[in-house]
Amino acid sequence: MLEAFRNLFRVPELRKRLLFTLAIIAVYRIGSHIVVPGIDVAALKSFVASQEGGLFGFVDLFAGGALSEFAVFALGIMPYITSTIIMQLLTVVFPKLEQLQKEGEAGQKKINQYVRYMTVALAFVQAMALVVTFKNYKVIASYNFNSVGLIVITLVAGTTLIMWLAELITEKGIGNGMSVIIAASIISRLPIAAVQTAQVSSPLVITVVVLIILLVMAAIVATELGQRKIPVQYAKRIVGRKVYGGQMTYIPLKINQAGVVPIIFAVSVLMIPGIISQFFPASAFATAMNTYLAPSSIGYMLMYSLLIIVFAYFYTAVTFNPIDISENIQKYGGFIPGVRPGRPTAAYLDNILTRMTLPGAVFLALIALIPTIIMGTLNVPFFKSFGGISILIVVSVALETMRQLEAQLHMRNYEGFFSR
DSSP, rough: HHHHHHHHHHSHHHHHHHHHHHHHHHHHHTTTSBBBBBBOOOHHHHHHHHOSSSHHHHHHHHHTTTTTTTBBTTTHHHHHHHHHHHHHHHHHHOOOHHHHHTHHHHHHHHHHHHHHHHHHHHHHHHHHHHHHHHHTTTTTTTOSSSHHHHHHHHHHHHHHHHHHHHHHHHHHHSSSSHHHHHHHHHHHHHHHHHHHHHHSOOOHHHHHHHHHHHHHHHHHHHHHHOOEEEEEOOOEEEEEEEEOOEEEEEEEEEETTTTTTTHHHHHHHHHHHHHHTSSSSSSSSHHHHHHHHSSSSSHHHHHHHHHHHHHHHHHHHHHHHHHHHOOOOOTEEEETTTOOOHHHHHHHHHHHHHHHHHHHHHHHHHHHHHHHHHHHOOOOTTHHHHHHHHHHHHHHHHHHHHHHHHHHHTTTTTTOOTTO
């Protein structure tokens, strides 16, 4: 492992990409501490102290604490993530977008442009909602057209800058820029969470927490790397004097095909009733929402788990189309041994994916609920800001980044991180 890290800095191109990525992360973290003008800091601290978990805590997790400080990057990268997910769903609904997606690099550039426009629009809507929410708690010192306009423009500009930084990392750095920024946001909260836990917890509790984290990380690694390889045999073709095909390859089907997206969808849906209830704070509906959909209630955990499983199946069906895969295999003269080409191949792949998605979805639900259960049992501050979702994202991003570095090292005849 140490030799692999030395190899990274021996290759000038990799060294340059690593330093560029670290520089972009530093710029992002600086922007997360520049407070938006016109804010009552005392009122903001009082509001943040009253908000534990829920939508505010979830958005603040992805913003790296910038939301709780009402910084320039307060909205974080969530509008960009939401726009990307929405565009993936729209490509299934609208044939024109699906056709663009199949046009290669030119079509992908057009789709990326639509994602950018949607990101700016969503950032504007979220900035207005944030201003209205903070106005009710008197966080905004002077609520008039000029101050509100300045705050909204600042927040939208901050989100646009984050989007640009993420694309720079993807293009000139290492890893997926959006994922790297999310992981950097989460890791930035680790020291504070660790210090708070050490101050109020006994050595026994700290030991238990460390063991739980290690077990969760091991389970995440096993799940993320776990896959079923579907063998595909390609027939030999003779074109002129050359022979093509004849080799055996495979289709890798991951246990957790949907990643962390089902958790994001589930939290977003569960927060909608809470947002609506804020407009009617004294109504019976608001009381019921606060009782039955509180993060620590049994009803919340059951609904949370069910939605994660449903969205895992839904998003897997959107991102993996067995019909397209079977058509591509048949077009290039391939077949799965023992399965007829065409529709039988699509049905075979769909059946396998349906059975594999259930354990992956249940695993996601357990990872999402572990922090809530532990907080209720041990009252550990660490899991308030660094729970199962955070560990899942950080480990997933680390694995993906290491895979990219591994490929780059092998291209240059160096041993990588996974080499024996």
